[in-house]
Amino acid sequence: xxxxxxxxxxxxxxxxxxxxxxxxxxxxxxxxxxxxxxxxxxxxxxxxxxxxxxxxxxxxxxxxxxxxxxxxxxxxxxxxxxxxxxxxxxxxxxxxxxxxxxxxxxxxxxxxxxxxxxxxxxxxxxxxxxxxxxxxxxxxxxxxxxxxxxxxxxxxxxxxxxxxxxxxxxxxxxxxxxxxxxxxxxxxxxxxxxxxxxxxxxxxxxxxxxxxxxxxxxxxxxxxxxxxxxxxxxxxxxxxxxxxxxxxxxxxxxxxxxxxxxxxxxxxxxxxxxxxxxxxxxxxxxxxxxxxxxxxxxxxxxxxxxxxxxxxxxxxxxxxxxxxxxxxxxxxxxxxxxxxxxxxxxxxxxxxxxxxxxxxxxxxxxxxxxxxxxxxxxxxxxxxxxxxxxxxxxxxxxxxxxxxxxxxxxxxxxxxxxxxxxxxxxxxxxxxxxxxx
Ligand SMILES: [Zn+2]
Numbered sequence: 001x002x003x004x005x006x007x008x009x010x011x012x013x014x015x016x017x018x019x020x021x022x023x024x025x026x027x028x029x030x031x032x033x034x035x036x037x038x039x040x041x042x043x044x045x046x047x048x049x050x051x052x053x054x055x056x057x058x059x060x061x062x063x064x065x066x067x068x069x070x071x072x073x074x075x076x077x078x079x080x081x082x083x084x085x086x087x088x089x090x091x092x093x094x095x096x097x098x099x100x101x102x103x104x105x106x107x108x109x110x111x112x113x114x115x116x117x118x119x120x121x122x123x124x125x126x127x128x129x130x131x132x133x134x135x136x137x138x139x140x141x142x143x144x145x146x147x148x149x150x151x152x153x154x155x156x157x158x159x160x161x162x163x164x165x166x167x168x169x170x171x172x173x174x175x176x177x178x179x180x181x182x183x184x185x186x187x188x189x190x191x192x193x194x195x196x197x198x199x200x201x202x203x204x205x206x207x208x209x210x211x212x213x214x215x216x217x218x219x220x221x222x223x224x225x226x227x228x229x230x231x232x233x234x235x236x237x238x239x240x241x242x243x244x245x246x247x248x249x250x251x252x253x254x255x256x257x258x259x260x261x262x263x264x265x266x267x268x269x270x271x272x273x274x275x276x277x278x279x280x281x282x283x284x285x286x287x288x289x290x291x292x293x294x295x296x297x298x299x300x301x302x303x304x305x306x307x308x309x310x311x312x313x314x315x316x317x318x319x320x321x322x323x324x325x326x327x328x329x330x331x332x333x334x335x336x337x338x339x340x341x342x343x344x345x346x347x348x349x350x351x352x353x354x355x356x357x358x359x360x361x362x363x364x365x366x367x368x369x370x371x372x373x374x375x376x377x378x379x380x381x382x383x384x385x386x387x388x389x390x391x392x393x394x395x396x397x398x399x400x401x402x403x404x405x406x407x408x409x410x411x412x413x414x415x416x417x418x419x420x421x422x423x424x425x426x427x428x429x430x431x432x433x434x435x436x437x
Contacts, residue, residue: 001031001140001156001181005041005072005096008343017042017096021432025050029120032057033158034137035064035223041072044097047105056120058128059111060136060264064223067256069102071222075318113266114138115172132161132171133379134224135260135267141174152437155180159405160381160389162191166228167261167282169269171381176394179437184406186382187414197376198232202241204337204372209245209306214333214369216307219321219348221314222254224379225340227261229310230283231272237285238278248300250291250311250320258283258290301327314340316348325351325369326360334369339377383414387421395422400437402427 006016024046032040032055043055043065057065076095083093112118117125123145128138142154155177163170174180208216220226226249236242249255261283265273275282291297297320300309311321325347328334342348350358354371357364381389390401401423403411408428415426429435 002033002039002158003030003042003046004036004038007038007041008345017045020046020049023050025052027051027053029053030055031126031140031142031156032061032065033140033156034131034134035061035068036134036159037068037072039158040065040069042096044069044073044101044105047108048097048101051108053108054110054120055105055108056110056112056118056126058114058136058138058267060260060267061138062106062109062111062136063260063263064134064136064257065109066102066106067253067260068223069105070099071253073097073099073102117143127175129172129174130161130169131158132163132165132168133159134161135168135227135264137161137168139171139174141177152179153177154437155182157182157389159183159185159379160386161379162381162385163388165379166231167268167272169267171385171389173389173392176392176397178397179400179402180390180393180398181402181404182386182390183380184386184403184411184414185380186378186386187403187406187410187412187417189382189410190384191375191378191382197374198236200374200376201229201232201337202236204335204374205243205245205308208333208335208370209308210243212333213306214331214335215309215324215328216335216337217321217324217328217369218308218310218337218339219314219316219325220254220310220312220339222251222312223257225314225377226251226254226310226312227258227283228377229339230258230288233288233308234279234282234285235275237287242285242287244287245306245308247285247288247308248291248310249288250297250300250309250324252292254310254312255290255292297323300324314348315342315346316351317346322347322360326363326365328369329358329360329365330368332368332370336369336371338371338373339375341375341378341380383417386414387417390418390423393423395424398423400425400427400435402429402435404429 080093080095117127125143127141131137140156144152155174161171208214313319411428418426
């Protein structure tokens, strides 16, 4: 289930990406819940090290993974190049994989739609259901033959999304399972506003771009968050509420991802499908410009016109958005709108706390631009939404619930809450720990 790349800065996981805790040649298959790099990012390394089986995913996940893994390979090749340039002697830094490894990986994909069982083995069927997290995201159920009369149901939540989010259908719970591996990102946490928050966004645009004639910089993940914001702006433009200012999507990956969104209306919810009756392109309006070239991006750095810039990376630790922030941060006319989680060590994580100064590209900068936060865009269900997702489970049938994908504090809180709700055995596994079921 999934094969992610660790992307944080913790020293504890410094070498985590380098080595698998098992032999890739011995795996029968991989089941991929969604395309986010922390779930898919080491697939090419798995293939490079001898994995020959199939990778099962939904169609949209496969298409997103294709562009995201190529992007990941490019980033790694570039990082290795710069690290080697800095390095004096010693062994060379090597990327985990390259674009050829990604191409080989894509040959091993086999795609299936939602809500149907597919036989993947004499004794095992698989089914994907909507996760409501990103395009193509799914939770996974395995139906494993125990004997002639009994099956074992094994569930994997992947990342649990949220109901009422733009574009995607709501999460759909898994069938009643015997065992579940469950994420726990927002254990102990409740999101403070509803997923669709157009008025807040409009207010920030009005204050920054109209009243102060400044730039509104929105760091956003290229896949998912960018399309949600563009769709929201598209709706505001159609309602004639959006001020007449240019909007730039400055990220080549986001542009490619938007094309993939357009190719997968089978993942859309009713609301956006209805919307497309009157506006066939929910990701494009008159003042919206997609910026591919580096020169185009650089022009935005120094331009003085009031505008909205949506750019990656979401955590601001790399990518074009870092340059936009570098140029705008000492000017109180501009606003940085943080729309997603940023791990504490990243530039985004630091700026979320509105510090007085910050170091960017080695230069100490005063933080004078306004910093606003809108957490309502989160693609991860909060604690209550995760509980709602698990509520249909038969507490007597469910023998073990394993908590993964969350820091240990959140996992412990979530475990306590689940136990109060009669989930019998909630287990927080150690890295590399094995269980017999
Ligand atoms: Zn995810």
